[in-house]
Amino acid sequence: MTTVHHSTSPQAVDIAIVGGAMAGATLALGLARLSASLTRPLRIALIEAHVADNKHPGFDARSIAIAHGSIFELTRLGIWPKLKHLGTPIENIHVSDRGHFGMTELNAKPLGLDALGQVVELTKVGSILFDELTKSSVQVYCPAKVTALQAQQDGHVLSLDDGSQLHCQLLVAADGAHSVVRQYLGQTTEQVDFQQTAIVANVTTNQPHQHWAYERFTQTGPLALLPMQNMTAFSAQLKESSTQLKQSSAQLIAKGQSRYSLVWALPPTQADDLKNADKSEFLAALQHAFGNRVGQFVDVGQRVSYPLTLSYMPRPIYHRCVFVGNAAQTLHPIAGQGFNLGLRDVVGLLDVIEQAIAQTHGEVDLGSSNIVHQYLAARQQDRDNTLRNIEFLVRGFSNQYWPLVAGRNIGLRLLSWLPPLKRPVAQTAMGWR
Numbered sequence: 001m002t003t004v005h006h007s008t009s010p011q012a013v014d015i016a017i018v019g020g021a022m023a024g025a026t027l028a029l030g031l032a033r034l035s036a037s038l039t040r041p042l043r044i045a046l047i048e049a050h051v052a053d054n055k056h057p058g059f060d061a062r063s064i065a066i067a068h069g070s071i072f073e074l075t076r077l078g079i080w081p082k083l084k085h086l087g088t089p090i091e092n093i094h095v096s097d098r099g100h101f102g103m104t105e106l107n108a109k110p111l112g113l114d115a116l117g118q119v120v121e122l123t124k125v126g127s128i129l130f131d132e133l134t135k136s137s138v139q140v141y142c143p144a145k146v147t148a149l150q151a152q153q154d155g156h157v158l159s160l161d162d163g164s165q166l167h168c169q170l171l172v173a174a175d176g177a178h179s180v181v182r183q184y185l186g187q188t189t190e191q192v193d194f195q196q197t198a199i200v201a202n203v204t205t206n207q208p209h210q211h212w213a214y215e216r217f218t219q220t221g222p223l224a225l226l227p228m229q230n231m232t233a234f235s236a237q238l239k240e241s242s243t244q245l246k247q248s249s250a251q252l253i254a255k256g257q258s259r260y261s262l263v264w265a266l267p268p269t270q271a272d273d274l275k276n277a278d279k280s281e282f283l284a285a286l287q288h289a290f291g292n293r294v295g296q297f298v299d300v301g302q303r304v305s306y307p308l309t310l311s312y313m314p315r316p317i318y319h320r321c322v323f324v325g326n327a328a329q330t331l332h333p334i335a336g337q338g339f340n341l342g343l344r345d346v347v348g349l350l351d352v353i354e355q356a357i358a359q360t361h362g363e364v365d366l367g368s369s370n371i372v373h374q375y376l377a378a379r380q381q382d383r384d385n386t387l388r389n390i391e392f393l394v395r396g397f398s399n400q401y402w403p404l405v406a407g408r409n410i411g412l413r414l415l416s417w418l419p420p421l422k423r424p425v426a427q428t429a430m431g432w433r
């Protein structure tokens with residue numbers, strides 16, 4: 001899909017979003033929904049470098065867990081009803097510490113919920129979000145890359161590699177961990193290198209998952225398993241036809257097997273060895289690290305690796321510019337919070353814009369310092385807390401120093417003995433604001 005606009009003077013828009021993956025696409029759809037209720041509609045542009053196929057870096061073979069709070073927000077934005085059929089509900093989460101006695105569970109039922117969250121495959125989500133964007137009022141530039149940026153007093157001028165130019169009042173950087181907008185504007189990030197690499201793959205076990213997700217802290221790093229739909233699980237990796245997919249799915253169900261999305265954090269050399277190990281060696285190592293709680297691991301799909309760093313902008317704003325999602329902060333996938341936090345950036349920005357439009361009866365400068373700083377203030381506490389908690393989790397649970405080991409085991413056990421204590425943990429896991 002390409003919408004190309006060639007003209008001598010830059011095309012004027014109110015908001016330009018650079019990056020159309022999870023954060024940028026949901027923001028664009030949220031803005032289009034808001035715009036539909038206004039007497040003067042917003043002029044929204046979205047610039048995305050890749051078409052939504054299985055080579056798209058933001059909509060790759062990864063599966064992610066979308067927390068209960070995020071499902072609520074996506075429903076409010078009218079997006080979840082379009083994605084719902086892709087979701088596998090997580091009804092229970094089991095957290096354990098390998099080789100130690102600490103373990104705990106989070107369960108949906110006692111909290112009065114059907115599910116703690118939903119697992120979705122990003123490839124599938126990407127094509128639906130892009131379909132929705134083409135039907136919306138958003139001007140989509142795709143495939144198109146921002147190749148130059150010029151800050152002006154009343155906005156930014158963006159030059160795209162298709163020759164078009166845009167002038168926007170407010171620039172939103174949703175262009176991921178290596179944000180080019182951040183580089184053009186000379187902004188930097190704070191970095192924490194965890195000296196870990198995550199291996200991500202779809203794995204099959206010989207027992208039904210029954211909607212359990214698992215988080216296991218091992219000596220080398222955390223390991224997470226998310227339950228997946230059998231049928232969708234095959235599609236990204238095996239590229240089978242839909243008939244074959246259905247047959248594969250039916251076979252799995254008949255055999256009582258199930259599919260999980262695995263994220264396994266390891267020291268980089270070990271991750272490299274296991275990524276390249278033959279299938280049986282990999283499955284044996286996984287079985288050893290995880291134990292037998294989900295039965296036997298019987299198959300593994302394509303293995304992909306991601307270096308794990310935490311990087312964040314202390315102040316995710318600039319003159320007439322805000323940063324959302326991975327462009328503002330890139331988290332360790334340990335707690336499955338990256339998109340959940342990114343979505344809270346998106347919702348925070350939408351709330352600020354909606355209030356500003358309501359207060360000024362539509363005559364608002366969307367890139368004003370007021371709006372940019374209101375966004376910063378709205379996001380400060382949640383970002384700080386989430387970043388601190390994740391760094392604590394990664395460091396605390398990768399450490400063999402005995403007081404910490406004892407502390408974390410007692411901590412996990414206490415949580416399972418004292419259900420009321422679980423509520424704040426559940427609140428974080430489920431992304432309730």
Ligand SMILES: Cc1cc2nc3c(=O)[nH]c(=O)nc-3n(C[C@H](O)[C@H](O)[C@H](O)COP(=O)(O)OP(=O)(O)OC[C@H]3O[C@@H](n4cnc5c(N)ncnc54)[C@H](O)[C@@H]3O)c2cc1C
Nearest residue numbers: 019021022023049058065146175176325326336338339340
């Ligand atoms: C292994 C793993 C597991 C994870 N599990 C979870 C989970 O369970 N739950 C969860 O909430 N999160 C999870 N995450 C995090 C989540 O996947 C990310 O936070 C989220 O997908 C980031 O989306 P984004 O839109 O902010 O950035 P990105 O996905 O990085 O998208 C940036 C987009 O910008 C585009 N772009 C870049 N430069 C330009 C340019 N110059 N011009 C135009 N476009 C450009 C790119 O093409 C890309 O589409 C996980 C991450 C990993 C690695």
